[in-house]
Amino acid sequence: MKQFTSVKDVENVTELVKEARALKNNPYADKTLGENKTLGVIFLNPSLRTRLSTQKAAMNLGMNVMVMNIDKEGWALETRDGVVMNGTTVEHIREAARVFGQYCDILAIRSFPGLKNREEDYNEEIFNKFIQFSGVPVVSLESATLHPLQSFADLITIEEHKKVQKPRVVLTWAPHVKPLPQSVPNAFAEWMCQAQKEGLIEFIITHPEGYELAEQFTEGATIIHNQDEALKGADFIYPKSWSSYHDYGKILHNGKGWMLNLERLKITNQAKVLHCLPVRRDLELGSDILDSTESLVVEEAGNRVWAAQTVLKRILENI
Amino acid sequence: MKQFTSVKDVENVTELVKEARALKNNPYADKTLGENKTLGVIFLNPSLRTRLSTQKAAMNLGMNVMVMNIDKEGWALETRDGVVMNGTTVEHIREAARVFGQYCDILAIRSFPGLKNREEDYNEEIFNKFIQFSGVPVVSLESATLHPLQSFADLITIEEHKKVQKPRVVLTWAPHVKPLPQSVPNAFAEWMCQAQKEGLIEFIITHPEGYELAEQFTEGATIIHNQDEALKGADFIYPKSWSSYHDYGKILHNGKGWMLNLERLKITNQAKVLHCLPVRRDLELGSDILDSTESLVVEEAGNRVWAAQTVLKRILENI
Amino acid sequence: MKQFTSVKDVENVTELVKEARALKNNPYADKTLGENKTLGVIFLNPSLRTRLSTQKAAMNLGMNVMVMNIDKEGWALETRDGVVMNGTTVEHIREAARVFGQYCDILAIRSFPGLKNREEDYNEEIFNKFIQFSGVPVVSLESATLHPLQSFADLITIEEHKKVQKPRVVLTWAPHVKPLPQSVPNAFAEWMCQAQKEGLIEFIITHPEGYELAEQFTEGATIIHNQDEALKGADFIYPKSWSSYHDYGKILHNGKGWMLNLERLKITNQAKVLHCLPVRRDLELGSDILDSTESLVVEEAGNRVWAAQTVLKRILENI
Incomplete structure (x- = not known):
């Protein structure tokens, strides 16, 4: 698997569910698989279950986890191209995504829709830019249009x-x-x-x-x-x-x-x-x-x- | 020990203090005890010493720690039963506590009193609901009426x-x-x-x-x-x-x-x-x-x- | 090295860069060096790259990391001496720094300048008080006047x-x-x-x-x-x-x-x-x-x- 943003990233859900149930019976079997690998968990919107379950999953695999609540700990990201950044946005998603990719082997991202502009939301602009620029596999923790986990x-x-x-x-x-x-x-x-x-x-x-x-x-x-x-x-x-x-x-x-x-x-x-x-x-x-x-x-x-x-x-x- | 919310959860404080002083001299002796065990640290109010000391204690025991500042990272919890949740509270403590219990082997919780209604505060409603619904051992990081750690x-x-x-x-x-x-x-x-x-x-x-x-x-x-x-x-x-x-x-x-x-x-x-x-x-x-x-x-x-x-x-x- | 707040804490930058490039080629060579050592990462101002890169560096060395966004998770620190604390500051930096030193083997701190009073900023008061009172080595994650990392x-x-x-x-x-x-x-x-x-x-x-x-x-x-x-x-x-x-x-x-x-x-x-x-x-x-x-x-x-x-x-x- 190279990314996880939709059921389309999965070949066969029957097999996937079987694998999950096997893991549930043997949670620590793959604890060396994630050694020295870092999961970056990025929230542009709040989370409870998603943050805890993803963090726990990564720890079960022996990964390091770094959580970043960008909405609260970071700053406003610019997502549009071709604008002079003289307003309130402090960093462009092009730089931010690339930098996350420098520190993390996998990125897990949550980004809700604005619910104002359907085309914008359904284009999954923010999500696709993270995929495009980060250069590492991206897992959806709920995007504008889907919540596959x-x-x-x-x-x-x-x-x-x-x-x-x-x-x-x-x-x-x-x-x-x-x-x-x-x-x-x-x-x-x-x-x-x-x-x-x-x-x-x-x-x-x-x-x-x-x-x-x-x-x-x-x-x-x-x-x-x-x-x-x-x-x-x-x-x-x-x-x-x-x-x-x-x-x-x-x-x-x-x-x-x-x-x-x-x-x-x-x-x-x-x-x-x-x-x-x-x-x-x-x-x-x-x-x-x-x-x-x-x-x-x-x-x-x-x-x-x-x-x-x-x-x-x-x-x-x-x- | 099955929970820690008051001195009443302790049989003998003399023995407890002796054990603590022995641990202080040998902090990493039990590092395998907490392996693959997760401590959830939940703050409904801010903390400095409590968060750091609890996190450090858990790491010394080899535990995984997940910290959740519900007041800032999460959302408003409903604690009353029998209300139609059409206001500002987003999740009921019954669900939230049960879900935390799914991800954590022990929960450590801080929840301050409102100082408006004595009966409500001294009933320790929020705390007792976490104990009742989470299904896992609960440690007080300061409740409405006590700060036993x-x-x-x-x-x-x-x-x-x-x-x-x-x-x-x-x-x-x-x-x-x-x-x-x-x-x-x-x-x-x-x-x-x-x-x-x-x-x-x-x-x-x-x-x-x-x-x-x-x-x-x-x-x-x-x-x-x-x-x-x-x-x-x-x-x-x-x-x-x-x-x-x-x-x-x-x-x-x-x-x-x-x-x-x-x-x-x-x-x-x-x-x-x-x-x-x-x-x-x-x-x-x-x-x-x-x-x-x-x-x-x-x-x-x-x-x-x-x-x-x-x-x-x-x-x-x-x- | 006993602290890192300026190039003056370094004997020879040529050697330092050589060591960094060697580490880059072999990131996990020193993974036991930091075992049972705790890095406290304290932000008085927001951060993205600095938090993630420092956290990752510490994990590569096998350290435990505790991140504290004091500006958001904690409370207002008093930095002036000789004041009756009857206003909005909740804790004095003298106590806060000493307490951090109890929990952490190394402290990494970010504290921006106010840009109002040059003498105050260039005296690095906040930073120097953390160094003076914490009793542990301090690493600058950007102070009022320098950003050496x-x-x-x-x-x-x-x-x-x-x-x-x-x-x-x-x-x-x-x-x-x-x-x-x-x-x-x-x-x-x-x-x-x-x-x-x-x-x-x-x-x-x-x-x-x-x-x-x-x-x-x-x-x-x-x-x-x-x-x-x-x-x-x-x-x-x-x-x-x-x-x-x-x-x-x-x-x-x-x-x-x-x-x-x-x-x-x-x-x-x-x-x-x-x-x-x-x-x-x-x-x-x-x-x-x-x-x-x-x-x-x-x-x-x-x-x-x-x-x-x-x-x-x-x-x-x-x-």
Whole structure:
């Protein structure tokens, strides 16, 4: 593996999940692989699970880790070319990325979308510039449009907890007070479509009209606008809020009726519930679910370690 | 040891101090004990000594350390149950604590009191929720009401520097411009009462009327309101400011006459002076004392490492 | 080596550069030297290259590293003596420095000048107090007046890339929108004057009138106010903005005509261009240079690791 920014960087997700589950059973088997190798973990936006799970994964592999919260510890980066830098930005991403590449063998980067300009966000400018200029393998810790380590951990969790050979997995839109990025649902859709192609699951998406995700990520998914219908017979449910892709960055629906609770789960096949966290209780998802054995959100967060460790291991083997 | 939040988690402080002093003489003897174990150090409030000494203690034991300044790097945690999270809090402590427990073998946490609502602070809600939900051993790096690692380091320092078998130790209130928590004096009182019970010291508290600490922490202490009388014959003095417990969180006294300097020490038995730091010079404590050999504050800060290392070692032996 | 705050702490820069280049070829040769030794890295101002390169250097030597961003994670330090601390400062540098010395075997510190009071800045009060009170070796990560690790990395880069035995090195003032410290040009001048004395280079400084650096750092340098004349035949150029030393902290010149681009380089001897970074593109330095093979700024940033590692190694050998 040479970089990890999307499911497209993976040949076969079935094999990848198998490797992750093997690592989970034997976390320190590759502790010499990362010796004298440095992972740079760069946050342009805040993080909790992602930072800790990535740091732990790297330490399990014997790597050194350097964390840099650029938004707080560093300074404003200029990302546009051809501007005279006489304003508030202090350093250009061209220099910053190249310099990170001098100190680190692998870079892991988080950079959220602005949600103002769809083209800019979906071009993944900042991310692609880090890839272009740093000269070292780059791992996405959530970009403007995708959060692949999360989706990988989601798939590990589904594989661990499935009771039928080909479970029905439902991604459902959920309410929120803020317009959120599409990165988590985009990546989840992309990974589940691939998992469906490999015969691991059956994949359904449900959301109010107007919340259609970009088609490049949902090819092969069944899209149903009636949530009840979509939930029928579900084995796993992934509730997640996102803002509109088509009316970019907007909230189009007041959310009424779309939040799940234990009562609403009765229609499913004793479905287990996933969420990437953080989750706003009783707004995005019923607290009765989160406090029940139906919820897998904590195990799922735990699996972020094995997702990150598998990716770092594959990249280290290629350096 | 299964957790460390109070002197009550310790069977015998005499033995604990002996173990700490042995570790101080041989810091790296247990370097394999913490191998592949991760300490999560979580700050909801700022720290200097506590962060560095805890981090160093963990590294001496061979542990991995992940530090998270939630107040700055993370986001606002919701601690109340039963609220619809449609405001400014982004994640509930139930999820956050459980997730930390996924990544860490031991959690060390700092969480200050609000000083508005005594019942809330003295219930140690935030702390107890971390213990309840994380599922791993929790070490207090100062809670709303106690700072036990500080008191443990204080007792190590007293044992190292005592010239008589059973020294007289005096906790004295000191002036300050801000209302401060009772956590340091509460914990110091609790530890010194226990040390007195084990025959290590004699313990006296002095403060202006109205500054009585909660009785649960001072049982067995002699309380004297006349500072001069209390200081007579003292071997160790611990000046510290705190706000009122009874008129909760208030400053009741302008501080006049309560700040110690070298002149005031003449009444003592050549007493050594302790302080948890940070200390405001010439407001809380005379700079002439801090710059003299009477002050043990630096050695005391150094002993924070051995206090933390002893606690982590005992917990690691129990995992 | 007992401290590293200036070229004066170095006996012979030729030997120092040789050692750094040997380390660069064999980075992990001294990995046991730093075992169980702790480097405290203290920032009173933000950092990117300096933090990462110093951390990496220490890890290459097997040291533990603890980073403290005092400006963000800690609290305001009092540096003046004899004041009653009843204002906004929470801890005195006397206590803070002594405590750092308890936890760390070496301290590396960054502390920028205020640029208001020249005497205060050039007395290096904060820095000298850390040295005086910490009781452990101190490494400068940029003080009020000098940035010696940068200059050491600059000299390594010059030695690596020189095509003639004694290249002509030109430090040239550059425009900026903000008044910047003199620390980088002061240190560069000090190191280049020493390198000239040892026969490694020929050293020229050019700047508009009024931008004369303090003479203590420029002894032996040729100072030319006409930039074109200074650039003629140059092998290495170091463009850098600084505020006036004589009219302290002021911007005296609008910068017109002083920014270098590829066109301006034609007058040189195919000069390579250095810069400490961060650099403001097309304000301080032409982006055409930064994107060309004439620029060595990325390699130079990479060499910060070997500069730091050499210094830490020499200090460790002396502890």
